[in-house]
């Protein structure tokens with residue numbers, strides 16, 4: 001912390017947990033990333049793609065905000081849906097501030113009202129956030145702010161754009177001001193406490209979700225089976241690593257002594273039905289190779305090193321309705 005004569009340190013330091021809630025696609029993950037400043041939560045234009053409560057950290061001299069990104073609260077239709085709602089409720093009962101997100105470019109509907117009612121039962125102050133202000137007119141944003149004010153008793157009502165960054169800093173100020181006084185809860189130089197495996201699995205799922213049809217997103221789960229250092233054998237092991245994303249686990253060789261060259265990652269994309277396989281594999285396996293290429297780029301950016309990504313596709317019949325299979329997938 002700077003501590004010369006001109007720059008007095010902040011009078012108090014605040015810290016605490018913050019959760020964003022809102023209907024699917026409200027922009028919660030994108031806003032989390034904008035606040036934290038690095039890609040830690042997957043985003044997609046398919047509703048309900050955020051399944052894990054992932055923490056992101058914003059550390060400043062005056063406070064530390066621990067963001068818990070939650071799945072959307074919605075009327076459950078499957079066992080997975082019920083578990084997700086339980087996760088959301090448990091998370092919300094435990095946070096210091098809640099950010100309730102409603103997109104500026106869509107009318108407030110029953111889903112938003114359902115959430116507003118749920119929030120009334122909680123003790124934490126709620127900041128109402130009108131998201132995606134860049135996606136619509138100022139007039140529409142003003143109308144949405146008015147409409148949101150009528151949904152409940154909010155500590156603040158703020159318009160933001162996670163894409164342009166407009167008002168994101170102000171939102172952080174408002175939230176930090178509502179946190180209890182206290183020291184940083186996590187080391188100040190990290191952005192998330194999720195394991196590399198969990199983040200890698202999310203990046204693969206994100207890549208697999210791009211361009212898939214409506215019914216598929218909820219059927220995709222990804223697990224990372226193995227991560228091994230590849231030891232340099234003298235041959236060039238690195239030519240086009242993503243090419244080797246095949247339906248079945250490919251051959252992997254090269255464990256002789258030498259310097260570590262690549263990280264081999266073996267991951268499985270789980271589907272619910274065998275009829276979904278062709279969608280993910282694509283013609284001649286091309287889609288799976290594309291998924292591998294995109295995910296590998298993201299994983300390399302995340303880890304700051306080169307990786308060999310080997311993707312395998314498996315069918316885990318009706319996993320969303322089976323408690324044992326849900327446990328196995330980590331839900």
Ligand SMILES: Nc1nc2c(ncn2[C@@H]2O[C@H](COP(=O)(O)OP(=O)(O)OP(=O)(O)O)[C@@H](O)[C@H]2O)c(=O)[nH]1
Nearest residue numbers: 025026027028029030044047048049050132162163
């Ligand atoms: N124009 C614009 N688009 C945004 C903004 N924030 C999010 N989006 C887009 O809205 C879509 C949904 O964003 P997400 O952040 O994944 O939404 P979410 O609320 O986390 O969604 P779920 O995981 O379904 O709960 C994505 O296509 C984003 O690119 C924004 O500030 N401006």
